[in-house]
Amino acid sequence: LRVSIIGAGLGGLLAGAALSKEHDVDIYERLDIYGGRFTNLPYEGFQLTTGALHMIPHGPTGPLAALLDRVGAGVKIVRTSPMGCFMTKDNRQISFFNFRELLSARAQARIPALMAKMLVQKKGTVADMVWDDPEWLQLSDSCCGWALSTLSRDTPGEEAAAIIRHVVGGGPGKYNTPGVPMGGCGAVVDALARKLEENGGRIHLGEKVDSVIVEDGKAKGVAVGGERHEADMVISDIGHRLTSALYDARYSNPKYADVLQKLRPSAGVKICLAAEEPLVGHPGVLFTPYAQRVNGMNEVTHIDPSLAPEGMHLTMSHQALRSNDIQQEIKLGLQDLRNMFPGKKYSVLLVQTYRDDWPVNRISSGFDLGNLTPVKGLYVVGDGAKGKGYMEVEGVASGVANLLDTLKA
Ligand code: FAD
Known part of the structure; x- marks a missing residue:
């Protein structure tokens, strides 16, 4: 079959690398680089990124690692140790698993009830799950903000509980905790692009898809720069909403169009620091x-020192966007870093804001629509079609794996 893919982000590349084993694949990418929000951005000897913080949520044992393996794209993913820590009010670090130390006796007494809620609660948000209790909200906002770029009140409790179950995985000693790909995000997308090309697939950089050609309710290809490229199947890596703008609205249906109107991306701010001395001090997440x-923040150079100039560390903080006053959000984020690391030697390399059509998540976790569209032969992958219960690039990979299963069936 001839397959046209819109967008060479992680989702498009994963789908392309997998399908090019058996099919003739063309990926059209509007930018002059591939990788989308998951590639390196070299800057003053540091490997900054276009989006992600060089971290794979379930490390070498999650859906992304499994799919990379399945398509034969070899990338070494090193699990972080410790998995994570919390920063206390007086700027000490304690293990993630000792979180009780942060809570009053009253808040600690709620732990069994919270565990029970995580097993049975089907409705409501994470904020509901923690009773809007201010002590618990500080912890849950920090975890949701870091992992999903949403606050507790915007994160569905059921999705958060499913994500936690996937992290806990096979139980103690077998947790699916985060990892860092050696070479950073860029190494992952480079390996996929190489695999795609080895299989005979092609990436067309600087070629924006203007429309999806639909005839009789079926996708027949894409139009790029006025040229028609026929295909038997079209896969879009740009989310449901942007994809639906590429074809005649007559082929949509009112229910789908209505859902699209309600979808919200998750937005955030990332601050990249050049640290002359370790700030976090380990490769795990510091909540x-x-x-x-x-x-939260990370310092992945404890695992891959090549992501910074010799002797330096790359420290990256992340914050969910709480208001539309971007300058104020950035100011408060920078103030946080000064408060947490007084007297430490670091400088700010870059501050990046992610929202609208270059967000943290094209659809906030828990609201994903799956791969199908109202048009036959037109599918969506990427972080607008994440697999249920999987966050970030694990969601992207599990969504692609779901599509591959659907196509096989
Ligand atoms: P994209 O990367 O957006 O790819 C879509 C591609 O389509 C783009 O290259 C775009 O240019 C192209 N395109 C758009 N329109 C057209 C068109 N009309 N024609 C042709 N091409 C088009 N995830 C993690 O797992 N770990 C992390 O540490 C992490 N941290 C993050 C931090 C930040 C600040 C951000 C922004 C994201 C983070 N993520 C993280 C999420 C992760 O980066 C994304 O989930 C993932 O990169 C999304 O990939 P995608 O393929 O869905 O979309």
């Missing part, structure tokens, strides 16, 4: 529940 804005 920061008592900061005004920053939800």
